[in-house]
Amino acid sequence: MTSEITLFVNPGSGRGRGAGAAGPAARALRDAGFTVRSVVGRDAPDALERARAAVAGGTGALIAVGGDGMVSLALQAVAGRDVPLGIVAAGTGNDIARSCGLPLGDPGEAGRTIAAALKAGHVRSIDLGRIGDRWFAGVLASGFDSRVNDRGNRMHWPRGRLRYDAAMLAELAALRPIGYRIGLDGGPCLETQATLVAVGNGPCYGGGMRMCPGARLDDGLFDITVVGPCSRTTLLRVFPKVYRGSHVDHPAVTVHRAARVSLEAEDVTGYADGEPVGPLPLTARCVPGAVRLLVTAGDH
Known part of the structure; x- marks a missing residue:
């Protein structure tokens, strides 16, 4: 060493x-x-x-x-x-x-x-997601949450967390279902209407929101959380549950697992680890043990 x-x-x-x-x-x-x-x-x-x-x-x-x-x-x-x-x-x-x-x-x-x-x-080998030549460790977000990011990035005021909150309110006012085509491990495409689709290599994004609570960093698979069409009232009621990960119990939410995911939708940008990756369509694959992480004793 x-x-x-x-x-x-x-x-x-x-x-x-x-x-x-x-x-x-x-x-x-x-x-x-x-x-x-x-x-x-x-x-x-x-x-x-x-x-x-x-x-x-x-x-x-x-x-x-x-x-x-x-x-x-x-x-x-x-x-x-x-x-x-x-x-x-x-x-x-x-x-x-x-x-x-x-x-x-x-x-x-x-x-x-x-x-x-x-x-x-004490080194732990963890999986990463890969989109083209771009790697990510956490969540690939698309749909309502990525549109909030898009809007927040265009806003010059207010600053900090308030800008995100203002962007969320504006997107809530414009809330509508998005038509997705979702491919899982090369199988038949799932055509569905959804509020958002999140591809989780890890469980969290947005400062502790457990959007993909079952995602593990070392199992070679993504957890894909699909939030179906829902009203503004339902979204606001379910949103606080994301911090506990209990939103996945709501009937509007489904979870899939796959090592390769393709997403198609119009006018939707993908964000991986909070950074813009590009417009859909995008394909992500899970690469097992892609990075060696320095960890605490017992977590390797």
């Missing part, structure tokens, strides 16, 4: 928490005897290029400091490689770290966890 590792930092993550988290994490790693180098790009493509160079150069680990967007970017550098990934969760949602049982909101503790994992060899 090389003692030189790389911190992959997003200074703007979590309204500046990313930059603040890098210091305590780096101190914890250096205190444990590691040499720490930082990668901070001018923008996402430049940062990814630098991260890939670090991985190709033989860094002992790539440590993503930030939120799910930063972890998603790091995945593009380490997926399919032997270099393990560490996560210092310092964003707004932190759903990937949450799904993996990693420390949240404590960069020093996250750094100590990563150091201990590196020394003891």
Whole structure:
């Protein structure tokens, strides 16, 4: 094991928490005897290029400091490689770290966890989803939730969580069923009307919403949650249950499992790990053991 590792930092993550988290994490790693180098790009493509160079150069680990967007970017550098990934969760949602049982909101503790994992060899191989050459760890969202993201990204006011809430209210006013064609493992396409379809490699998105509560990160399969047509009243009544994962018991919700999923719908953008992937149609496949994650003792 090389003692030189790389911190992959997003200074703007979590309204500046990313930059603040890098210091305590780096101190914890250096205190444990590691040499720490930082990668901070001018923008996402430049940062990814630098991260890939670090991985190709033989860094002992790539440590993503930030939120799910930063972890998603790091995945593009380490997926399919032997270099393990560490996560210092310092964003707004932190759903990937949450799904993996990693420390949240404590960069020093996250750094100590990563150091201990590196020394003891506590590495867990987890699955990733792949869409073309894009990897994701959590959920591929499409439909109502992705349209809320689309609208929120177009809005300049209000800021923060209030912008998401305002976008959700606007999309509720425009709520209508979407015609989907869903292909599962090459079988006959399911043609259905739905409010949203979520493809879960992991269970969570949106800061703890367990949209695909049965999804496991190491079973080689996606959980596909299909929310059928429903009224605004029903959606608002069922929505709070998503945080517990109990929405899947509602008669409007069905769950499928498959290793390969194709989604077709008009005027719908897919978002994976909170980042836009592109318009449907999209095909995602589950790649078993695609990344080596540094985890706490007993979780490997």
